């Protein structure tokens with residue numbers, strides 16, 4: 001590790017951290033309290049993967065963070081809760097069969113889960129008071145109680161769902177960079193009620209969370 005001199009002391013340089021959100025409102029909420037690089041890559045796993053991969057080809061990073069608002073699974077992740085993913089799982093990447101859903105890995109392809117570094121997950125949760133659990137990536141926002149129950153059954157540790165984490169994680173993995181996902185809950189996962197989404201409350205929780213997370217992220221190193 002290269003050390004920098006500051007006022008006669010040797011200090012480790014800050015980790016280079018890239019935070020990827022879906023939309024500009026999320027980017028601006030994170031940027032209010034986090035001084036590192038924050039980009040809005042678009043909604044959904046494909047845009048997230050493409051945008052993150054493009055950023056990673058332009059500059060080196062030590063860590064990539066997928067961040068934004070998300071749906072929370074009741075009763076463990078109510079609106080306003082901050083969730084740090086200990087597992088980032090693509091919940092709808094696979095095949096439907098008469099006997100149920102098969103993840104793409106059961107078909108002999110790719111991966112459906114990325115694991116953020118456990119020590120970083122713990123430090124992030126300790127610093128922010130966030131809950132830790134699986135964050136699911138979906139291409140279709142859950143809109144019925146039946147679908148929410150199916151996801152709960154298939155992913156018993158899931159706390160939240162969103163639409164970008166797995167795409168960000170795939171891009172990070174291709175570049176050999178560790179990944180983290182942080183979500184502030186704006187709505188319950190379940191029957192669609194867009195008017196009930198508490199976006200302002202979630203963006204505030206996201207900003208406050210990143211203020212507490214900043215020293216953890218900046219001091220985090222794999223070596």
Ligand SMILES: O=C(O)c1cccc(C(=O)CC[C@H]2O[C@@H](n3cnc4c(=O)[nH]cnc43)[C@H](O)[C@@H]2O)c1
Nearest residue numbers: 022023025043069070071141142161162163164199
């Ligand atoms: O309308 C606004 O002002 C506004 C401000 C910030 C964000 C939004 C979004 O619509 C963000 C979409 C983004 O949110 C994630 N999300 C939120 N809830 C869920 C959910 O229940 N299931 C899946 N994804 C959810 C998702 O990552 C979207 O990209 C609007």
